[in-house]
Amino acid sequence: MAIEVDGQSYETDEEGYLEDLNQWRPELGSAMAMADGAPLDENHWEVINFLREYYEEYQIAPAVRVLTKAIGKKLGKDKGTSKYLYELFPYGPAKQACKYAGLPKPTGCV
């Protein structure tokens, strides 16, 4: 599978996750979200940017609790909940947000 942005084609796996993480740019995240019928706003980007920062340091997406805590610190306690994150990313914050952030899908019993 592949996704096209600005005339360039990017390889993805069967589930739409980017194959080469180095190819990621914000436009790709937006295009993936548009393809899913849910355009990204600045709240989504707060989460996506945090995921990318965390990934850069730890080579893995943050645990849900780590993510909610970080978002709570940044955007206020009322937003530091998994309920808020599920509102933003109804398919699950870990999986859906990772996809838009160009990160691999979290695997396992999650």
Next chain:
Amino acid sequence: MAKVDYEIPELKEYPVIPKLKKDAMAHSAPYVAKEKFQTPLGYAGELVDNWQEVAIAKMGELTNKYRSLSVFLDSCVKCGACTDKCHYYLGTTDPKNMPVARQDLFRNVYRRYFTLAGKLVPKLVGAQDLTEEVLDDWYTYFHQCSQCRRCSVYCPYGIDTAEISMAAREVMATVGKGQKYCNEIIGKAQTLGNNLGLPEPALADTLEGLEEDVEEETGVAVKFPLDKKGCDVLLITPSADFFAEPHVDGLIGYAKVFHESGVSWTMSSYASEAANFGMFIGSYENMRKLALRIREAAIELGCKRIVFGECGHAWRVAYSFLNTLAGPFDFLDPAYPVPQHICEFTHDLISKDKLNFDKSENDHMTLTFHDSCNVARASRMGDEAGGQFTLPRDIINATCNNFYDMPKHAIKEGTYCCGGGGGLLTDDLMELRVKGALPRMEALKNVTENNGVTHMAAICAICKSQFSKVLPYYGFEMDQIVSVHQLVSNAIILTKDEDSVTDNEAEADDAVAVA
């Protein structure tokens, strides 16, 4: 919750055996593993040219190696007792999801190549050539079995579809048609130590965060030790406990119990996974490699006991196979079970009156308990038959005021799978997962309406993730699933640190003096 283009089954007041709908789930199959996920596990990267020959040779090897498998294949009398016992049949109405029909996909091929009658007069005995169409059917329908073994409870011969499904998956992986979800995960666990691919620094950071959170909430410095040498207990828990909700609330519960017990404990970054997906694909070799990591970690860290966290099939592998896979464990303390379940650990402390609870902390919930299939039907806990049913319920009753069991046909030996077990907890099988949850959702609805149940507790990472995902499809909320040790965590009264203990003792002394 995502929008779907299939029908969500209707929840009825009591289970109804649905009318058959041929090929209702013929379209459902998980992604096939690519070469990069196949070869590290010792399998062909793609379907090999002589796949029929390889598959039949593998079938021969497996039926020779596992006497149980050949007995299961030979002994079915088509009595029909299993037909309505599978949650996937009840939820999908596809006749090939009747356990006997699923078994027959494999059995008919076995007959053709391994029995005299099948070799001579195949049509008379329902023997079937292994064609590409049959292989596709295997791939579709052996990935609609969660290996939960419910059917085997009702089979008069005890035929275990789980074992047949494991064998079929191993044959498929061998010829180059493995399943992506399982095989990618097994590769990660064999290299990074866990199914998530969580490296040590991320794990350490996550655990540090938990220490901060718990201390902030309780004022007590409960530790989450990692790679600490010379501890009594090595805790092996599913990596979902580090990552997901409500799993992590269970992990916090274990930590609080260890804290109160005074027993020193640690987790291992090398063996940071309890789950063993090698079992799901029927691969002894891959299952063994994962089990050996646990042995190596226990030796390296110098632990005396191994305790497993809340994970269903991990406990099956641990309870039933750990010793033969990775034993002998003669370096562990023989005074304790090898291995021990966290529920056994906690239950033991409760029965000795060593833990104090404020049950009212769980008064905002009315609980029921989902028996996880692998714990219920493939293992045991404690010293008595049925301990795997009584111990978790005893823990819930010790920590909660309000508990009701679901109807009898849906609990204990008869428990229904959550719908996502056996290596099927993947997004590409979401329709199957939603439909397969039907019998459990019906049972839950029953106690919701009759007893006011608000939450369901479980002791399996797969069950917890599966329910968080599928509960909303049936009108429930995703957070109605909780960990058993989350209930412990809520209710446990922690002993304050040394300063406060001294204060308390001083007060007690004063009291004595006054008296």
